[in-house]
Amino acid sequence: MSDLLKNSNLSLDTADKIVSDTLHDCDDGELYIEDTKFETVTLDDNKIKSSEYSIDSGYGFRAITDDVIAYSHSNEISEESLKKSGENLKSTLKGKKGTYNSAITKTNQKFYNDIDPIETKSLNAKIELLNLMNEYSRSKDQSVKQVSASFLGEKKNIEILRLGGELLKDSRPLVRINISMMVEKNGRKETAVYGVGGRQSYDEYLKDGSWKKLCDEAFRIATTNLKSKPSPAGEMKVVLGPGWPAILIHEAIGHGLEGDFNRKKTSVFHNLVGRRVASEGVTIIDDGTIDNRRGSLNIDDEGTPTEKTVLIEKGILKNFMQDRLNARLMNTKSTGNGRRENYKHIVLPRMRNTIMLNGTHTQEEMINSVNRGIFAVSFGGGQVDITSGKFVFNCTEAYEIVDGKIGAPLKGATLIGDGPSSLKEVLMVGNDMMLDPGIGTCGKSGQGVPVGVGQPSLLIDNMTVGGTQL
Amino acid sequence: MLKEKEYLGNIAEQCISKSNKLGSTDVSVMVMHSVSEDVSVRNRKLDGSTRSENLGIRLTTYIGKKKSTISSSDLNTKNLDGLINRCIESTKITPEDDLNSLADKELYFKGDKDLDLYDETVLENKKKIEYINEAEEEAFSRKDIVNTNGSGFSQNKSNFILANSSGFSDGYKTSQFTAYCEVVSKNNGSMERDYEYSSKRFFNDILKPKQLGSKAAELALKKLNPKKIKSEKLNIIFDKRIAKGFLSSFSSAISSSSFSKGTTFLKDKLNKKIFGDKINIQDKADIKKANGSRYFDIEGVKTSPLDLVKDGALNDLLIDTYNGKKIKKKSNGRASGSSNLYFLNGDLSFEELLNSNKKLLYITETIGRGSNIITGDYSVGASGLMVENGEFSYPVSEITIAGNLNNIYKNISLANDLEFNYSTNSPTMLVEGMIVGGK
Numbered sequence: 001m002s003d004l005l006k007n008s009n010l011s012l013d014t015a016d017k018i019v020s021d022t023l024h025d026c027d028d029g030e031l032y033i034e035d036t037k038f039e040t041v042t043l044d045d046n047k048i049k050s051s052e053y054s055i056d057s058g059y060g061f062r063a064i065t066d067d068v069i070a071y072s073h074s075n076e077i078s079e080e081s082l083k084k085s086g087e088n089l090k091s092t093l094k095g096k097k098g099t100y101n102s103a104i105t106k107t108n109q110k111f112y113n114d115i116d117p118i119e120t121k122s123l124n125a126k127i128e129l130l131n132l133m134n135e136y137s138r139s140k141d142q143s144v145k146q147v148s149a150s151f152l153g154e155k156k157n158i159e160i161l162r163l164g165g166e167l168l169k170d171s172r173p174l175v176r177i178n179i180s181m182m183v184e185k186n187g188r189k190e191t192a193v194y195g196v197g198g199r200q201s202y203d204e205y206l207k208d209g210s211w212k213k214l215c216d217e218a219f220r221i222a223t224t225n226l227k228s229k230p231s232p233a234g235e236m237k238v239v240l241g242p243g244w245p246a247i248l249i250h251e252a253i254g255h256g257l258e259g260d261f262n263r264k265k266t267s268v269f270h271n272l273v274g275r276r277v278a279s280e281g282v283t284i285i286d287d288g289t290i291d292n293r294r295g296s297l298n299i300d301d302e303g304t305p306t307e308k309t310v311l312i313e314k315g316i317l318k319n320f321m322q323d324r325l326n327a328r329l330m331n332t333k334s335t336g337n338g339r340r341e342n343y344k345h346i347v348l349p350r351m352r353n354t355i356m357l358n359g360t361h362t363q364e365e366m367i368n369s370v371n372r373g374i375f376a377v378s379f380g381g382g383q384v385d386i387t388s389g390k391f392v393f394n395c396t397e398a399y400e401i402v403d404g405k406i407g408a409p410l411k412g413a414t415l416i417g418d419g420p421s422s423l424k425e426v427l428m429v430g431n432d433m434m435l436d437p438g439i440g441t442c443g444k445s446g447q448g449v450p451v452g453v454g455q456p457s458l459l460i461d462n463m464t465v466g467g468t469q470l
Numbered sequence: 471m472l473k474e475k476e477y478l479g480n481i482a483e484q485c486i487s488k489s490n491k492l493g494s495t496d497v498s499v500m501v502m503h504s505v506s507e508d509v510s511v512r513n514r515k516l517d518g519s520t521r522s523e524n525l526g527i528r529l530t531t532y533i534g535k536k537k538s539t540i541s542s543s544d545l546n547t548k549n550l551d552g553l554i555n556r557c558i559e560s561t562k563i564t565p566e567d568d569l570n571s572l573a574d575k576e577l578y579f580k581g582d583k584d585l586d587l588y589d590e591t592v593l594e595n596k597k598k599i600e601y602i603n604e605a606e607e608e609a610f611s612r613k614d615i616v617n618t619n620g621s622g623f624s625q626n627k628s629n630f631i632l633a634n635s636s637g638f639s640d641g642y643k644t645s646q647f648t649a650y651c652e653v654v655s656k657n658n659g660s661m662e663r664d665y666e667y668s669s670k671r672f673f674n675d676i677l678k679p680k681q682l683g684s685k686a687a688e689l690a691l692k693k694l695n696p697k698k699i700k701s702e703k704l705n706i707i708f709d710k711r712i713a714k715g716f717l718s719s720f721s722s723a724i725s726s727s728s729f730s731k732g733t734t735f736l737k738d739k740l741n742k743k744i745f746g747d748k749i750n751i752q753d754k755a756d757i758k759k760a761n762g763s764r765y766f767d768i769e770g771v772k773t774s775p776l777d778l779v780k781d782g783a784l785n786d787l788l789i790d791t792y793n794g795k796k797i798k799k800k801s802n803g804r805a806s807g808s809s810n811l812y813f814l815n816g817d818l819s820f821e822e823l824l825n826s827n828k829k830l831l832y833i834t835e836t837i838g839r840g841s842n843i844i845t846g847d848y849s850v851g852a853s854g855l856m857v858e859n860g861e862f863s864y865p866v867s868e869i870t871i872a873g874n875l876n877n878i879y880k881n882i883s884l885a886n887d888l889e890f891n892y893s894t895n896s897p898t899m900l901v902e903g904m905i906v907g908g909k
Contacts, residue, residue, distance in 0.1 A: 007549070045731050047567045051560050054541040055553065056526075069518035075525055075543035085521070092519045092595070123563050146731050182733055182844060191733075191844050231849075233872065233907030234701040264512065266619050266654055268661065344522060381839040383851075387619070387654055387663035388693075390868050392838035392851030412847035414838060414870045416907070466849050466870020466907035470701055 002167060004033040004057070004159050008077040015082065016165050022063055022086040023163040027098030028324055029063040029089075031161040032301065033077065034343040039118045042150040043130040051123065060343040063089040065098035067329055071346050102164035107305035111289055111296045112199035114171045116155040120201045126151050129211060137181060137215040143226070144219065145189075146182035151175070151202060156342075160303040168303035173199050174294065174450060176439060177206070179214050183222040190228070190411075192221035192396065193380075197438040198292045205438075221378070221397050224409050231398070231413035231467025237373035238415065238460045239366045239401065243434035244378055246455035249284060250354050250442065251384040251391040252419040253277075257311050257319075258444075259326030259337070259349040261386050268389040268420050269317065277317045278423035281359045284312040286321055288336055288352035294438045295353035295452035302338035302347055309335045311354075312423075323349040341447035351442060353452035359429025366428050366459040368404040374413060374465055375399045375406055389419035414466035422460060430457030472627050473503040473525065475641060481527065481545060482633040485554065489531050490635065492558045496532035496572050498634040500768065501525075508624035509595050511602045514610070517620060519595055531557050535566040572769070573791045573801055578638050579766035579773075586759045588627075588643040589672040598623035601679050605651040608683030614694065615687050617654035619663055624648045625673075638770040646761075647673045651682045655690040662696075664689035664835075668891070671759050689834065692855065696867035699831075699856070699908045706871060706904045707823055707832045707857070713813075713899035714892060716882075717751070719841035719848075719875070721808040721894075724778065724786075726793035728843065735846035735875060736784060743782045745879045748816060751779035753788070755809035762810035762893030766803060773803035778811075812895040816884025823885050823900050825860040831906060832857050833871070846875040870907035878904070 002012045015031060023029045035057040042049045058075035061082065070092035072085035130149050137147045153175045160168040176197035183190055194217045196205045205211075240248060253269075261267035269277065278284075288297045288306025297306045302324050310318050322330070323338030326349055339350040367375060377397040384391035393415045400407040435454035442451045478501040489497040503525045510517040527550070528541040538560035540553050593601075602621045609615050624647070631641035650667035666685035668677035677685075708716075728734035736744065745751075755764050755773035766772055769791055776786045789797075790805035824830065833854040840850045853867035878901050885898040 007544075007546070048565050049567075050537075050539060051564050052539040052541070053553075053556060053560065055549070056541075056543045058543060067512075068516050071518065071520040073521070074523040076523070081523075088521050092516075123560055127563065127565065146733055182731075184732075189732075189735075189844050191842075231872075233870065233905050235909055264617070264619070266617055266661075266663070344524070346518065346520065383837040383839075385663070385837060387661055388853075388867065390837070390851065390853070392870075394839050394849065411845070412842065412849045412872065414849040414851060414872065414907075416838075416851040416868055416870050418868060464698075464868060464870060464907055464909075466851070466872050468849075468872045468874070468905045470703065470905060 002159055004035050004157060005077065010077055010079045010082060014079055015161055018082050018086050019161055020163055022089055023100060025097050026063045026065045026093065026100055027328065028100065030302065032060045032343055033159045034058060034156065036154060036156045036342065037118055039153045040150060041123065041126045041130065043134055044148040045146065046134060048127055048130065056342065058343045061085045061089060062346065063093055064325055065093050065096040068093060068096065069346060073343050100163050102162060102166065104162065104166060104303055105305055107299065109305060110298055112173060112292050115173050115201055117173045117175045117201050118153040118155060121203060129206065133179060133211055133215055136212060137219065140219050143183040143185045143223065144181060145184045149179045151177055153202065158301065162303065168299060170298050175202050177202065177214065179218045181218045181222050183226060185226050188226060190222050190225035192218045192225065194218040194221065195437065195439040198294050199296060200292045224397060225411060228409040228411035230469045231410040232465060232469045233467045235462050235464050237370045238463045239370065239373065239375045240458045240460065241377040242430060242432045242455060242457050244436040244453065245376055246354065246356060246436065246453035247379055247382050247440065248393060249356055249455055250351060250453050251382040252417060252422050253284065254351050254354045255384050255386055256389065256419050257321055259320045259322040259330065262320050263326045263330050267386050272317050275317055276315050277420060278312050278315040279426040280315045281429040282312060282315050282423055282426055283357045284354065285310050285357065286337065286351055286354045290353055293353050293435065293452045294440060294450045295351065297352060300336045300338045301340045302334065304334045304336040304338060306336035306352060321349050321351065323347050339449050341449055345447045348444060348447065350444060350449050351451050353454065355453065356455040358431050358433045358456050361428040361430050363430055363432060363457040366430065366457055367401055367406060369459065370401045371403060373401045374410060375401050376415065384419065390416065391419055392416045412467065415463050416466060417463045422463065425461040426458055427461050428459040432456045472505055472629050472643065475631065478503060478629060478631040478641065479639065482631050482639065485527065485529050486633060486635055488551065488554050489558065492555065494531040494533055494558060494561065496635050497529065498572060499527065499529045500630060500632045501527050502628065502630040504626060504628035506624055506626035507595065508622060509598045509602065510620050510622040511599060511606060512618050512620050514603050514606045516599055529554065529557060531561050532570060533561050535568055535570050536561050536564050537570045538564050569792050569795045571791065572634050572636055573771045575636055577771045577801055579640065579770060583642055583765055585756060585763050587671055587763060589645045591673045593625055593673065601649060604679035605649065605683035608680045609651060609653045609687040612687040612691065614655050614657045614691055615653050616656040619652040619654060621651040632768065632770055634770065642765065645671055647676050649676050649682055651686040653686050653690050655694050657694045660695045662690055662693035664693060669761065671761065675759065693853065693865050696853065696865040698868050699866050699906065701908050702906055703903055704831050704906050705827045705900060705902045707830055708899040708901065709832065709834045710896055710898055712833050712836055713896035714894045715840065717811050717894040717896060719843055721788060721811055723843040724784065724788055726787055726789040726797055726799065729787060730793045730796035733844050735844060739784050741783060744784050745779055745782040745882060747782045749779060749782050749882060750814040752776065752814065753778055753808045753811045757810050757890065760810045760890055764809055767805040769801065769805045771801045771803040771805065773809050776802060810893055812888065813884055813897060815886040815888045815897055818883060818885050820885045820887050820898055823898055824857055826900060828859055830857040831866065832862065841875060848873050848875055848878060871904050872907065873904045
C-alpha cells in the first residue's frame with residue numbers, strides 16, 4: 001500500500017507497470033516518491049520575523065545502465081507525468097542493455113519514531129518560547145545587542161518502488177533550534193551561534209529549562225570572543241576539542257572516502273585501501289544507526305538499510321562509503337550511504353554520522369605537551385578540495401596555548417591542512433568522545449543533507465594556522 | 471513546455487481571492503514554473519541526464535500588521551485551499567509588527583520589458599553532449615590532463631508571476647544556459663583539479679567548447695607541483711573570479727537588514743570613505759541580457775540603478791520595504807539583494823598590476839567561508855601562483871590569507887579588465903599588505 005500516491009490519480013499498480021516498462025533493460029533504478037512538510041519560525045530584532053510553512057511533494061524516476069544515470073523528476077505526481085519521464089529515461093539509455101538485480105536487503109530497524117514534530121508543538125508555544133529566549137538572553141548583560149532565534153522542523157515521508165514491485169518506506173522527523181547573538185562592548189562587536197537538534201520532537205531538546213543552556217552557551221562564546229586577540233599565522237601544534245570539531249574529520253578524510261570520487265579515481269585515497277592513512281590510534285566509522293541523531297537513517301534513499309561502516313581501523317584504510325551505483329561498478333556492496341537532498345536530486349554516496357572513536361589520552365595531557373599552539377574548541381564552516389586533499393576551517397572559538405597552558409582567546413583563526421597527511425600527524429587521541437549537538441548540514445554537488453560528527457579531543461602535530469599576527 | 475503567463479496568473483488570482491475571503495487584509499503571491507534539462511559527461515562519455523520540472527507557489531497573508539507565509543509544490547485546489555486556511559490561522563496567532571506591509575504602490579515597476587532575458591533556443595540533449603564532449607576533447611589534448619571530475623551542460627527556462635492585493639501583477643520569462651568543464655591534472659605524484667564555466671541567458675553568448683576545455687586544462691596544469699611558502703606580509707592579486715567574492719560580502723554588509731540591526735562592520739559608514747578614492751561600485755539591474763538583470767524585486771518594486779560607492783565613499787544601501795522603514799529610507803528594489811553588482815574599471819593594465827611589486831602572490835582559488843560581516847575579519851584558505859618580477863614563477867598551495875575588510879578596502883587597486891561574465895563582476899584586484907599564513 002502506498003501512502004504517498006493516495007492523493008494522485010496514479011495507482012500503485014500503474015506506477016509499478018511504468019517502472020517495469022522503463023527499468024527492465026537497466027542495471028538499476030527506482031521510482032522515489034517524497035512528501036515533505038517544513039516549517040520555520042524566526043525571531044529577530046525583538047520581533048517574530050517570520051512564520052513559514054511549506055509542503056513539497058514530488059517524484060524522482062531514475063534509470064541506470066553501466067555508469068550512465070538518467071533522471072527525471074517532477075512535482076506533478078500523475079500517470080501522464082510519470083509516463084513522460086519514463087520515455088525520457090528510455091531515450092537517454094537507448095541502445096544499452098543491463099541486468100536488473102531486484103534483491104535488496106530488508107530491515108525492521110528503527111532509529112527514530114514516526115512523529116510529526118511540526119504538529120507536536122503548537123505555533124503559539126513556539127512563539128512564546130522564542131520570546132522567552134530573546135528576553136532571557138537580553139537580560140543576561142547589557143552587552144547583548146542582538147538576538148535571533150529560530151525553530152526549524154521537518155517531516156519527510158519517502159517511498160521507493162523498485163522493479164519487481166518492492167515498496168520500501170521511511171518516515172523521518174528532523175528538528176533544529178538555533179540561537180545567534182551579537183554582543184558589543186567598548187565599540188567592539190562579536191557574535192556567536194549555537195544550536196541543537198535531531199530526529200525527535202522539539203521538546204526533547206527544550207525540556208526542564210534546557211533552552212536556557214542554549215542561550216548561555218551562545219552568550220559564553222560571544223563574550224569570550226570580545227576578549228580575543230588577533231590569531232597568529234604559521235605552522236603549529238593544534239589541540240582540537242571533542243564533539244563538533246570532528247567536522248575536520250568529515251572534511252579532511254570523510255569526503256575523500258565517498259565511493260564516487262574513488263570509483264572515478266579523483267580522490268587522493270582511491271588507491272590506498274589496506275594502507276596506513278592515519279596514526280595507529282585513529283579509528284573512524286560512519287554510523288547511520290545511532291538513535292535520534294541528525295545523520296541517522298532507517299534506510300538510505302535507495303532503500304538500503306543503514307549500518308555502522310568502519311572506514312579507518314587503527315590507522316589502516318578499510319572501506320569506502322558506497323551507494324548502489326558506485327558499489328556495483330567497484331564490485332562491492334552498498335554500505336547504505338546513498339542519499340539525496342530531496343526528489344529533485346540524484347543519489348550520491350554521502351556521510352551519515354562520522355565519528356572518531358576514543359583513545360587513551362586526556363585533554364589536559366595534550367595541552368600540557370604543547371609549547372606554542374592553538375586549542376580549537378568550535379568551528380564555523382569547513383571545505384575540502386577532494387583532488388588535492390587540501391581542507392580549511394574557520395574557528396569560532398579558539399585559544400592560544402603557551403607553555404602547556406591555555407591562554408587568551410583568538411579571533412578569526414583559520415586552519416588549513418592536507419587530508420591524507422593530517423591524520424598521520426595525530427599525536428594523541430583523547431578518551432572524551434562526544435557527539436556534536438545536532439546541527440550539521442553537509443553540502444556536495446549543490447545538495448545539502450543532515451549529518452552528524454563526533455570525536456574525542458585530538459592533538460595534531462602540525463597544521464597551518466591562518467591569522468594576522470606574524 | 472514552460473507554463474504561460476495566463477496559467478500562472480490564474481492560480482495567483484485564485485489564491486488572492488481565497489485569502490481575502492478567509493479574512494486577510496493584504497496578500498502577496500508568487501507562482502513559479504521552471505523546466506531544466508541537464509547532461510553530464512565524463513571522459514568524453516555520457517554520465518547522466520536530468521530533466522527537472524518545478525511548479526511552486528509562495529503566498530504571504532496579512533491581517534492588519536500580522537503576517538505569515540506558506541509555500542507549496544502541490545497546486546491541486548483541495549491542497550491549496552487547506553494550505554491557505556493554515557496560513558490565515560497562523561497569521562492570526564503571529565504577533566503584530568508595525569512595519570509589516572506590502573511595498574509602496576508608487577514604487578511598483580511599470581513600463582516596458584525590453585532587457586532580453588529570454589532565449590527561445592531549445593537544445594536537444596544530443597547537441598548538449600556534443601558541446602561538452604568537444605570541451606573535454608580539447609582539455610584531454612593537453613599533456614598531463616588525466617581525468618575529469620565531470621563536465622556538463624544545463625538549459626534552464628523559468629516563468630513566474632508576482633501578484634498582490636494592491637493591484638500589482640507582473641512576471642516574465644528568463645533563460646539560463648550553463649556549460650562547465652572540470653579536469654584533473656597529474657604529474658610526479660601531484661594531482662590537481664580546476665574548472666572553467668560559462669553561464670549566460672543566451673546560448674550564443676556562452677564560451678565556445680574549445681575555449682572552455684582549454685581554459686580548464688590550462689588552470690589545472692598551472693597548479694601542478696605546488697609549494698608551500700613562508701608566513702609573511704605580501705601584496706596579493708586576486709584573479710577576477712576570486713575578486714568578485716569581495717562584492718558578495720560587501721552586498722550583505724550594506725543590506726538595510728544588516729544596517730537596521732547594526733550587524734555590519736559598515737554600520738556607521740554611510741556617506742563616509744570606506745575605499746580608496748579611485749574605487750567605484752555600481753548595481754545596475756537594467757543591463758541587456760545580463761545574468762543579474764531584472765525589472766523588479768520580490769516585492770514588485772522597480773530595481774533602479776545605484777551608485778553604491780562613489781570615489782571611495784559609501785553612497786547608498788540595498789534596501790527592501792520592511793528594513794527600509796526601520797532606517798527611514800524607501801525601498802530601492804533590493805528585497806532580492808543586488809542585481810548586476812560590479813566594481814568599475816581601475817586605471818592600471820593587468821601587466822601593470824603584475825609589475826607593481828617585485829614579489830606578489832596571484833590567488834586563483836580560495837576555500838572556506840572568508841568574511842565575517844559583523845567584525846569585517848577576513849580569513850580564507852588559498853592557492854595560486856607566485857609572481858616574481860612580473861612573471862608567474864611557481865604554484866603555491868595550502869596557505870591562508872587574512873586581514874580585516876576595513877583595511878583591505880582601503881588598499882585595493884583595480885585593473886581595467888572588467889567583463890560581465892557573472893552577476894557580480896570585478897576587474898583583477900590588487901590588495902596591498904595582507905598576511906599570508908604558510909610554513
